[in-house]
Amino acid sequence: MKFTLHIWRQECSRAKGHFETYKVDNISPDCSFLEMLDILNEQLITGSTLTSHLSPSTSPIAHPVCFDNDCREGICGMCGLYINGRPHGNDDGITTCQLHMRKFHDGDDIWIEPWRAKAFPVIRDLVVDRSAFDKIIQAGGYISTTTGGVPDANTIPIPKHKADMAMDAASCIGCGACVAACKNASAMLFVGAKVSHLALLPQGKVEAADRVKKMVCKMDELGFGSCTNTYACEAECPKLIKRQNISRLNRHWIASLLGRDRNS
Amino acid sequence: MNLPKIHSISKKIVVALLGAFLSIFLLFHASANLCILRHDEGAWYNAFCDFMGTNYIVKAFEIILLVALLSHIVLALWLAITNKRARPQGYKKPQRTKTHFGSKLQVWTGILLLAGLIAHFMDFFFVKLGWVDGNLNFYQQAREKFQIPHIAISYLIFFVVVWFHMRHGFAAMFQTLGLYNFKYGKAIEIIGIIYATVVCLMFAAVVIGVYFGF
Ligand code: SF4
Numbered sequence: 314m315k316f317t318l319h320i321w322r323q324e325c326s327r328a329k330g331h332f333e334t335y336k337v338d339n340i341s342p343d344c345s346f347l348e349m350l351d352i353l354n355e356q357l358i359t360g361s362t363l364t365s366h367l368s369p370s371t372s373p374i375a376h377p378v379c380f381d382n383d384c385r386e387g388i389c390g391m392c393g394l395y396i397n398g399r400p401h402g403n404d405d406g407i408t409t410c411q412l413h414m415r416k417f418h419d420g421d422d423i424w425i426e427p428w429r430a431k432a433f434p435v436i437r438d439l440v441v442d443r444s445a446f447d448k449i450i451q452a453g454g455y456i457s458t459t460t461g462g463v464p465d466a467n468t469i470p471i472p473k474h475k476a477d478m479a480m481d482a483a484s485c486i487g488c489g490a491c492v493a494a495c496k497n498a499s500a501m502l503f504v505g506a507k508v509s510h511l512a513l514l515p516q517g518k519v520e521a522a523d524r525v526k527k528m529v530c531k532m533d534e535l536g537f538g539s540c541t542n543t544y545a546c547e548a549e550c551p552k553l554i555k556r557q558n559i560s561r562l563n564r565h566w567i568a569s570l571l572g573r574d575r576n577s
Numbered sequence: 578m579n580l581p582k583i584h585s586i587s588k589k590i591v592v593a594l595l596g597a598f599l600s601i602f603l604l605f606h607a608s609a610n611l612c613i614l615r616h617d618e619g620a621w622y623n624a625f626c627d628f629m630g631t632n633y634i635v636k637a638f639e640i641i642l643l644v645a646l647l648s649h650i651v652l653a654l655w656l657a658i659t660n661k662r663a664r665p666q667g668y669k670k671p672q673r674t675k676t677h678f679g680s681k682l683q684v685w686t687g688i689l690l691l692a693g694l695i696a697h698f699m700d701f702f703f704v705k706l707g708w709v710d711g712n713l714n715f716y717q718q719a720r721e722k723f724q725i726p727h728i729a730i731s732y733l734i735f736f737v738v739v740w741f742h743m744r745h746g747f748a749a750m751f752q753t754l755g756l757y758n759f760k761y762g763k764a765i766e767i768i769g770i771i772y773a774t775v776v777c778l779m780f781a782a783v784v785i786g787v788y789f790g791f
Pocket residue numbers: 484485486487488489490491492502503506546549550551552553554
């Protein structure tokens with residue numbers, strides 16, 4: 314398969330970025346999106362003829378295209394690319410590393426952009442700084458008691474549906490697609506998931522009110538937008554985290570304002 | 578410009594509560610409007626308007642309603658400005674993500690509603706306050722206005738915008754107040770659609786009815 318790639322290139326966070334256009338050929342349909350970018354980068358390094366730089370108006374960036382990745386199996390949340398108007402590309406419930414070229418048509422134009430949000434500044438090309446998420450977690454996304462050794466499974470009875478909901482929320486990998494997809498660059502789905510997976514379980518319930526206050530204050534402070542219930546986050550979350558977690562976050566916020574801990 | 582600090586969720590909660598209040602008022606307003614369809618020379622409708630204009634409790638309610646409306650608008654615009662700032666550089670490719678029906682239009686339908694509301698107030702509310710000249714017999718005023726094709730059509734378009742705004746706003750309100758959960762989520766969506774449709778049809782029925790001489 315062959316593709317025309319329009320990729321955002323930016324030397325560093327202070328530099329002005331621009332799109333550059335490349336052509337790639339001989340790409341297997343079974344190639345993952347990141348493998349396709351690896352091939353492009355190899356060709357950029359070796360100066361292979363298959364890749365042509367087509368933007369004469371701007372001075373071309375010589376180094377290979379920088380993009381984040383780590384596990385390449387959808388569990389680390391590092392890879393985040395905004396591809397043809399959708400975070401993680403044109404498929405549901407997957408990360409960019411799980412996207413395959415067979416999802417495109419031969420000859421397609423593919424526009425690749427970094428996550429866009431004030432709280433996620435671009436570091437270089439397609440790599441953004443997502444440490445804002447770490448700061449939100451550091452603000453309160455934890456249980457402050459020492460848990461000790463692993464207790465017997467049934468020592469603390471937890472209803473199955475609550476355990477399931479907590480597990481679903483805990484599957485958030487912090488990829489930032491929710492922020493990238495949201496027209497307001499809101500981090501409510503991420504914070505909702507992090508608040509929920511702790512607050513749904515007895516161990517996390519104790520500090521629930523305090524936690525939600527600290528995390529929401531940090532989220533606002535870092536410059537994320539607020540939720541206007543478009544649910545683009547839910548539609549693009551690779552772990553299919555549901556909007557109900559945002560509702561739970563709101564519920565806990567109200568409870569914390571009223572000075573009450575909620576029983577979820 | 579630095580905007581004062583109120584936590585984003587708190588602002589949204591106030592917008593949602595005010596939205597709920599305004600939605601309930603709309604149902605009340607639409608129900609009262611149905612009296613215009615009675616051929617009683619406005620006996621019922623004007624009696625209702627008189628009651629609204631003279632009762633002190635109702636007058637106090639009117640002030641509360643206006644404050645609620647203004648606060649709803651100001652807070653929603655404030656949120657829209659802070660949200661815009663959260664993404665200083667946008668995407669090149671337009672978004673292709675599926676979103677909740679009408680949700681991305683909410684600010685724009687809100688602004689359209691404000692424009693429509695001012696025009697509506699010029700016909701009725703501002704006449705009552707004596708700010709503009711007009712017929713104080715609102716039954717007659719409504720019957721005259723709704724027979725003029727461009728006014729009738731403008732009102733119908735206005736109700737479509739109201740429908741869009743309420744259709745998203747209803748479920749969004751439950752979500753913001755933390756009442757949207759796995760069990761009742763779907764039901765809330767459906768009730769929201771029914772509520773918005775019923776209210777708007779009630780309003781539209783009066784305009785269409787009068788236009789066609791009922
Ligand atoms: S909620 Fe979903 S989209 Fe957002 S960071 Fe977590 S996994 Fe990514």
